[in-house]
Amino acid sequence: MTAAAELFFWVIAAWWASACLMLVLNLLLLPKLASDLSLREWPSLTVIIPARNEAAIIGRTIEAHCRQDYPRLQVVVVDDGSSDGTAGILDNLQRSCPCLEVVRGQEPPEGWLGKPNAQRVGLSRAKGDLLLFADADVLYAPGVHRRAVAELMSRNLDMLLLLSHLESRGLEPLVMTMLDAFCLYASPSFLHNIPWFRSFAFGAGSGNLVRRDAFEAAGGIDRIKAEVIDDVAMGKMMKRYRGRFRFVTAFDSIRVRMYEGLRGCVEGFTKNYYHFFGRNPLWAAFWQGGDLLVHTLPAALLLASLPFPALAPLRWPAGLAVAAGLICNAATCLWSRHPLWAALAFPLRPL
Template identity: 35%
Template structure:
């Protein structure tokens, strides 16, 4: 009986990964790359307001902000909202603003009820923005001088309301690098970014590193007020676009946009605690389903290929080739080593740990801690999109 179950499960797993391989392979090949998209001439460029939410970013803010201030093409301004920092972030920003006319700094000292700090900061920045386009980005993102011009030109030429750019993620160590690639694979399977351009599809996407949106579209969709209590605000901004019948697209930009993500495994687990439960809409049933899917399809095959024989082993061996092929393709796009794919099962276990850590933490503490503030779980759950 057990042999029969393993045989059919192995066969189904092999078929499953053929479908995944084809979907990701064909879909990924359709994605544009930002460095291959020509910018508009300066005189045709729409004005852009780059909006950054910063809290206790003294370590990286000056370098990242310098890259934003070096952006070329058209009329641009950079608005940084200092969200209640208690380090030297505010002083650094004020010093830079004294010598840089394109930089405006907004200091927030109190957080209104019903807001997450970051979301409120981005909303505050948008209220004073003068640009036709708004670029929401993080305080540790480094961009090449032509990144914004290329993205803004593409959005304008294609008649889009929203454009997301996927950055290159810098993480030290083989396991963290593998986790980053595996995370990208799972994110791609969840969002299907090659489908978001289709107005008939409900697929949507957003990445905090680079969310470019038309200012008038942003206001029509309800601004960040509609996602005031969403820790996954970047993805939900993309969902607001699709829910309001607007057009969005997704491009790859690792050559022009980079971010330093986490420096260690414990830091990654703690950092993703704020939005791991939100990613499944605070539903225990989805956490359990995600766990089962990961164990059956992304962990068990690495064991089964040694624990089975005959056709069952062949099925799982074929599935492993598909998994490693998926990893190699994604690693190539992210400019990392393909052979780190041998760490796929460990990275997948880490992904489960992240989700359960976030879930248990939110349930035990009745909320999350983010940027030094506790947010009640009931209020987080109430902000459904």
């Protein structure tokens, strides 16, 4: 076995050592949504939710927004051409929820994608000083609106990103832990909350809460009209504006099931992966290759070394990499409330 191969696997082990450090820093520095803040005066709030074929869940999610104990609340839902009964459910809810306004979607103008266009339509009806952009399948627990607004106003932020718990069932954690792993040990997520690092920011369909005046000054919905991952683009736009951005976890009070079944998870991540990396095929291929190298290759090498003694010199660095991977992924599962068995299967995730 060549020295170059041994060095290569020690480099992978060193990457995992840095991942363990990143894990510790993020666990220490990533904040949870505060529960002990309050305001003397509550600004008006509009929740903007585009909806398309969400009949299975939309009754629960929209009612959860409407039943929030928040003064001066408006909930605007844009039915973007649903064909599955979503419109009827929304019409029934509107009769019992005074703060709810249901708007029919419009055809996107040239240059606009569907979801940003639906948000544009919702914005035209919004009355709030604050805007909460959320997806139609995200379920909010009671009291979240007050907690989020209190944190945004108390900290003088332009945007507060609310990260939700990603629900998963069956074999879905094999894939769904990918996002949590990226946040917790594969990237310096704590830098999102440091104003000087303007390029470190993202958003999520679980909840982008913004000041309306700052949102419009930063470029508004027109700025992200052609973005496939519009919520991430919104977060980056708001952070670049003047850095008053904060990212908090709200696993105890916001949850969403992004995809149904293992196949749905794989298809969903495959669709968004290319766009997440700026639609640059080389950059996306680089990250996918790196994912295979650090997550899959060390475990494969350990298994291959059993029948092939010539690979024995590589067992130490590969074994250390696998051990560190198990630690990082077990911590990720505990942090994100996924079953621990998914940590054992982490080498399979990039496949």
